[in-house]
Amino acid sequence: MAHRPTRRFRKAVLGSGAVLVLAGLNAPAALSFAHDQYHAYKIAQPGYQARYGSWQQVDIPEKYRTNAIHAALLHTGKVLIVAGSGNSQKHFDAGTFDTVLWDPAVNTFKKIATPVDFFCGGHAQLPDGRLLVAGGTARYEVLDGEVTRAGGGMRVKNENPEKALFLKKGTVFRSPAGVAYRSLFDVTVPRAGRGFDVTYFEDGGMKPWRTKVTAAEQRVFVEAVEPGPDSVTTESAQYEIEGLTGKDADNSYGLAERITMRKQDFQGIRAAYEFDALAEKYIRVDPMRKARWYPTLVGLGDGRVLAVSGLDDVGEILAGDTEIYDQRTGKWSKGPFRYFPTYPALFLTQGGKLFYPGANAGYGPADKGRAAGLWDLRKNTFKAVGGLTDYDATETAASLMLPPVQDQKVMILGGGGVGESKVSTARTAIVDLKEKTPVFRSGPDLPQGTRYLNSVIMPDDTVFTSGGSSDYRGRGDSNVLKAQTYHPKTGGFTAAAAPTVGRNYHSEALLLPDGRVATFGSDPLYADRANTRLGTFEQRMEVFTPAVLHRARGDRPVIGAGPGQVARGETVTYAVTGGGRVRTARLMRPSAVTHSTDVEQRSIALELRRSGRKISVTVPEDSTLVPPGWYMLFVTDADGVPSVAKWVEVG
The missing domain is CATH 2.60.40.10 (Immunoglobulins)
Incomplete structure (x- = not known):
């Protein structure tokens, strides 16, 4: 007969076994906790901070936490944090657009009424201290496989020279075959131009022959009234505009562009506003001529601002249309025609040319507009600059004019492959624009391949860099929790205290008036290493105090x-x-x-x-x-x- 242990013995054995099992399971956690405790102790020591600096999270009341898509320092010392809809379809659909004004000196916050969706617009400082904000989001993307109604551009023509044509959102355009499309936005078409065709005589005289009318045109995105592929068209046709009567009906019509069931990208807006730092409010100014989403706005030597690139009102990257804002008149004028991918980094150089180091934020083909070079705005010529290694990994790179600006050196740091590529680079490179034939030369490598790196010029002529991720939008838990300082005089990096908050896509960093660096945002695609849970926007803010201030x-x-x-x-x-x-x-x-x-x-x-x-x-x-x-x-x-x-x- 087999021996059976007593109940008491079984309980004792099970109890001791459970203790052993739990101890084994908790050993890594205990070690991790001890390590974290020691690390927290170490980085709080005065000697450590005097060598590497320190980080501190900002206490933000819950009502002021926002998705920081844009950040700008104002001459009042306050920071304008612009979310717009904050990359949230829910906020966009609800018309919930957000801006928060932060005063870092006393850590106070204020909500700012936000008139349009500035999400992924552009901004630049103006001569009087206002901030120009232009462009943003008219419509969120619809991915492949999720498009249920064919959509595309409709060019609306107005041949009436007497008055402009206004069509409300929801206006129906009907083809000769009876297929109907509905506009998704209001559109105003200017009145037609009017002139004269003339007949010239041998004696130099002339006489009017007939009145010549040039139709005005605006484009609007339309969507098929009926779902399914039957509304797809690639053929040109003249579309009747329903609801118009009399001269309006006679002089107005639509011309469809390509209308497909393919992915529909984000679409831009034309709106432009100046943010008044003293009144602390947005002030509407004339809209841009072109709708823009993901544009770059860059200040010129005369105080005007150039708007470049972006996705237009039907979600296509602009072919090269640029425009210039003059604060003195509040008007936009046509700029030189030049194609760039979206959010191109363009730096004003001595003499007025703009230098493009190849850094950008993405939309556009891999083989167009990626090469670095000097752009002469007056002649509209572009002179390529070579020497850049990993030239196919400039998307989501950081770049800046090295201090001081009189040296005319530009640096590019890190970056990744086009689109959702897993490629990232540790490469840095520097070009001296004072050379007769400028060429990039390799700089020191970053600690690892990094996209979305933040780089900030410091008062002592160094460059503080932090954050980023090694994969697209931090996939695979790839945030880089490192910081370092670049020293132009020695050409090398020194380590700085590591941030505690990861920063990748939609993150920012800027220099504060007290010499510290504030960091904001981050929009990870996933929340776990296995990429099984969707990420959430990082709303914590963290401020870096340089070692020199501790010393x-x-x-x-x-x-x-x-x-x-x-x-x-x-x-x-x-x-x-x-x-x-x-x-x-x-x-x-x-x-x-x-x-x-x-x-x-x-x-x-x-x-x-x-x-x-x-x-x-x-x-x-x-x-x-x-x-x-x-x-x-x-x-x-x-x-x-x-x-x-x-x-x-x-x-």
């Missing part, structure tokens, strides 16, 4: 009395106290950043003379080095410790 222990230069306005070429004097002996002075243009693209930030070296507790600085005369607008004036002492910025308006 300063509160003893830093202070800029005192002095002018708040200065002209180019002018020498002005400021009182300076505290810190060590002042060595450098910089004018730093505030950022306007989105999608790894920040073409606004630049650092201008000022000629500096010291006299006791005063300094005199001279602003360069060249407006292509110092475009008109508001700047942060920083001084830095012999130990590299910067002052808190003084805001200065350069006219």
Whole structure:
């Protein structure tokens, strides 16, 4: 007969076994907890922070947490955080558009009424300190396999020279065969142009022959009234506009473009607004001529702003139409025709040309508009610049004009393959635009292949970089929790304290007036390493305090009395106290950043003379080095410790 253990013995054995099993299962967690506790202790030590800096999460009341798609520093010292619909179809459908104004000096927040969906628009600083915001979202994408009604562009013609034609959203266009399409947006078609055809005689005389009318045209996206493939068309036809009578019916019609069941991309808007930093509200200005989604807005030397690229009102990348905004008139005018992928990084160089390092944020074919080069706006010529390695991995790269701007060097950092590619690169490269034949030369590698890297120019002429991911939108838990500082003088990186919040797609970083760096956003595709759960937008904000500020222990230069306005070429004097002996002075243009693209930030070296507790600085005369607008004036002492910025308006 087999022996059976007593109930007490079985209980004892099971109990001790459970303890052993639980101990085995919890060992990794216990070790991880201990490691995290030690790491938290280590990074909080003064010696560590004096060497690597530190990070601190911002306390944000729940009602002010938002999906930071865009971030811009205003001359009031506050940061405008623009979400629009925040990459949320639900918010878009509900018309819930969000903007939050953050004051980092006192950590207060304010909701700003947002008139249109600025999600994935463009922005640039204006001469008077307002921020131009233009473009955004008219419609969210519909993916392949989810399109139930054929859609495409309808060109609406108006041959009436007497008045414009306004058609409300939902207007029906019907083909000769009876197929009906409904417009998804309001559209206004200007009145037709009118002139004269003339007959010329041998004696030089002439007489009018007949009145000539040139039809005006606008395009609107339409969708088939009936679902299914029967409404697909690739043939040209003239479409009757239902609901029109009399002259309106006689003089107006539609011409369909390609109408298909294929994926329908995001569509842009033409709206443009100036954000008034003092009144803290959006002010409507004339809309752009072209609808734009994912455009770049870049300031020019005369204070005007150039709008480039983007997806248009039917979701197609613009063929090369650009336009220029003049704040003095509040109007847009036609710019030079030049194709770029969406969100191209374009930097104003000395003399007025724009340099394109190849960095962009994506839409567009892999073999078009990707090459780096110098664009002469006046002649509309483009001179390619070679030497870039991993030239096919410039999408979602970071780029900037290295400080100071007088050196005319541009750096590109990291990047990835086109679209949803898994490719990423650790490559950095630098081009010296002062060379007779500029060419990229390799810089130091990043710690690993990185897309969506954030790069910020610092007051001491270094570049702080952080975050990013090694795969598309952080797939496979690929966020890069690392930070480093690039030193232009030595050409190398040094390590910085690691952030605790991952940042990939839809993330931003910018320099604050107190010398710290604020980071925002991140829009991961998935929430787990196995890519089985959809990600959620990262609404936490984190601020980096550089090591030099920890070493300063509160003893830093202070800029005192002095002018708040200065002209180019002018020498002005400021009182300076505290810190060590002042060595450098910089004018730093505030950022306007989105999608790894920040073409606004630049650092201008000022000629500096010291006299006791005063300094005199001279602003360069060249407006292509110092475009008109508001700047942060920083001084830095012999130990590299910067002052808190003084805001200065350069006219």
